[in-house]
Amino acid sequence: MTTNGQMEYTTADAVVAELVRAGVEVVFGVVSIHNMPIYDALLREGSIRIVCSRGESGAANMADGYARSTGKLGVVITSTGSGAANAAGSLVEAWAAGTPVLHLTGEVGSKYLGTGRGYIHECKDQLSMMKGCCKEAYRLRKPEQAASVVRQAIVTATTAPAGPVSLEIPIDFQSAIIPQSKIESVQVACATQAAPVIPAEVVDQLANSRRPVIWAGGGVISAGASKELTKLAELTGAAVITSQSGKGSIPEDHPQCIGHFAAYEAVKELLKNADLLVSVGVRFRGNETVNWKVTAPEAHISIDADLSAFNRNYEVTHGLLGEAKPILAALNEALQAKSVAPEAAYVEEVKSVREKVRAILRETLGPYEAIVDGMRRVLPKDAILVRDVTVPANVWGSRLFEIYEPRTSIHASGGGIGQGLPTALGAQMGQQDRVVVLMAGDGGYMLNVGEMPVAVQENLPLIVLLFDDAGYGVLRNIQDAAYGRQVAVDLVSPDFVMLAKSMGYESNRVGSPEELVNELEAAVARRKPTMIVVDMNAVGPMAKPFGGPPGAADAFKPKKL
Template identity: 75%
Template sequence: MMSEQKQMEFTTADAVVKELVRAGVEIAFGIVSIHNMPIYDAILREGSIHLVCSRGESGAANMGDGYARATGKLGVVITSTGTGAGNAAGSLIEAWAAGVPVLHLTGEVASPYLGTGRGYIHECKDQLSIMEGASKKAIRLRRPEQAAAVVRQAIQEAFAYPSGPVTLEIPIDFQSAIIPNHSIEEIKTIASVNQTIPSVPEEVVLKIKNASRPVIWAGGGVITSRASKELQKLAETIGAAVVTSQSGKGSIPEDHPQCIGHFAANELTKILIKNADLLISVGVRFRGNETSNWKVTVPEEHISIDADWLAVNRNYEATNSLVGDAKQILQAINHGVSKLSIIPNPAYLDEVQSVREELRAQLRATLGPYEQILDGMRKVLPRNTILVRDVTVQANVWGSRLFEIYEPRTSIHASGGGIGQGLPTAIGAQMADKNRPVVLMAGDGGFMVNVGEMATAAQEKLPMIIVLFDDAGYGVLRNIQSAAYGRQVAVDLLSPDFVLLAQSMGFDASRIGSPAEFVTELEKAVTTKNPTMIVVDMEAVGPMAKPFGGPPGAAEAFKPKKL
């Protein structure tokens, strides 16, 4: 009788789970602990959320990140206190850098011991500050009765522009506290029909009409706001070249003749942008490594579209800043230009096509035998394949530029530049849809950082394909060190037999030494839909025609010099 009564009692943990379900959460990633066990038990009793048991908190956060990027939904991560929360911090920084909506639920020591330093198990000196530094925002639940409201606030904050990870700390004694099961209703003002499509200043529309050499720079905000169709329509209407950031890949199909793609820092693209008479930037951050540390020269006329007020004039000054949802603003612009007679400049379109082709030809000339691997991947893999890229030479050189992306949310990369996050991120993306191919490009050095998450992929029976480029070390750092110092240090690594390791986890696995072998194994993996690892023996395949030395100027930056 007592156990039945306890089951009917509503606790803070139940309130948390109720809000997750209300938000449409279907999957959560994490590790169970004595400081989150009430939440796990509440998820079990509620029954609708699938729990993915990661092998580390860092991997769990990456999984939530990958799931959110692949779906546009909330990624949910559950960790323990102190060390557990700290383990997740690096991966939360990646989600912050990429602007991904993630809710990180972590425990805390019992409320009477917060900040006392008395040595309560899992105690951290100032966990909230650590999480504040790693997340968009960190919140501590102060009263158990406020759990539902605080969870709802945290979820809204994760999605609010600029979106990002939000950490919510819940002291362990609060999690089991019995609280009222009450209803919360948010009352929103319904906009009138006339306000559905906002208006934009006539000045903006006329600037767009009068431009003969327009460039659109599309960032991740296009994908976040689901504005890809509107972006493509505008580009085609005005005859604009479309440059994309790394995060903006897929905002326009990369086989479109007006798509320059992720080549902003290339000299040919710099010239094209410098000679443009109008730049329209949409949801783009203008990151340092994508602009040669802001050495790309943009035209005087610059229309900036961004949902973040703090993006206004942050990296490049704009003549017109339009702050709001990119989809709605682009709809308004398209509505405005549709009333005007605009004929794209045919000579300029030819120039854009020429630049597009030359950029790709120049980069292809550096690949050597890896050009055949690139072409084999694009030929074999379906158009809707999600390509996840860890930080590795092949991903940086051609995986992020020459492997064409055709749809939003099918390109996932490490925005913050940290190695080793590719595997768990790919697991999260595959959990979003087990019927869609997910391919991970990784290097042997980075892969070992989270190699234990292969067990998570095996446990979840995920049909993911891992393409592991094995050069027995940190390849890009070797090249940078050689160019900067003429010597190398701490870049050679001893790795396991990756084929045996993968097979021990239930993966199909093979080691290939030629592009032809690679294509055969990839075709087999796509057909069987079994979890697969293809290890590319880079010594056997051979070197690239031109070694990759990192971002432009990387080697020069590390040479001794006077400040």
């Protein structure tokens, strides 16, 4: 829109200006009659790359994967009503993972909001729907406030504890001409930032501990505190357990890293006999603690940026509120001043537990042991492994495949299937020079299979390892264990190799660990979209069937409440 040859400044322009100010480089979404002004403003501004997903669900997952692989803000743009609702499940996943995502959605014309008159794409209460699946949700109520409301949404999304934030903008507001206000953040410069003051009793407790355990979660990675965490472990001799989200918070070849094995008996016994637990940015999810049946030591120092985290799942004796990085650095400095030395015998015990749980798991794998070892041998150390919910991912992809760096392990925190493909596409968009590999199963993969062309359109060299067992393998095994029978788990799928080739991927089907590793090595070298379909029937069964997370089958057996 122009007046006297000059482009008028609109709400959409203000939205885009705030994205640029926040350093946004890429957005994911689906164009619609309820967001076209924003898309046009992006085009005119020109610096932000627009990735066209094939559905709003996939777009939100892409923004999530992008944010997880980079640590930057992920941005997704959707339409109104059903378009926003399509993104809801993926925003729940971002909420579960604590990912900073900004969701920009249209809304019906402002004078029709809440009237139920049948305005196209109308939703009865879109704002409440978005509040239910996000950290927070806002509605722009006055076009002139666009810059401040967008900036507030970004601050909310990125402030610890981070999470997705939805902002709905009525369609008539998006094209409204508004003043080009400049809102500047003015702060008093501070020459030095004071280091956190750690209570003396906390330092003493750590210094005097002889059997400490550190439980590291995703908060370590989001805070960029991996080096500090590793140093704390080395100073104290602590065993380090990681949550799924905490994988990569300490290199998994470190002799003190037990890893994502909290529910294993040897680790539960180690915790039972520990004299101190230090938890850092961890949620203690039910599926990682056998629904909180894993016993924690009475002495528990918890470090978290979320005040509501303390005493939510395990009782805390000392809660240290704040970002993990400066708190851990201050703890390390205080411990070094005390000349703390780890107990050699305990360090050896930790190494023994680490080796024991891995050996126990390896005994269950059968031919898949050669696959995990081959994958780790072929893939670069900084490769990003994205895992959808599937048997191989649950059993060994999240435990035995070693992760050496933060932000190179991405998984479905909320447990929803089918989100792996778009999440991996977002991760690859954020780290285009890295090798990104997706582990997925045939059942879940079909939920977002339509996003496959994005890799070709955006020239993303994503590698998909599709483990094909013709159904929902995880649920099959849980049903067998719970009921001794199966229902609604067998699926007819397309010829995945033909499907992949029709979408521009290189693709082959393999039936042995050796074939898989050879194909994977070729895929890493070619740097083009690739799908390797793993015929699980040809590879053969695991030595021990996977029955779901600990206690999963028992939860479904008939019982009195």
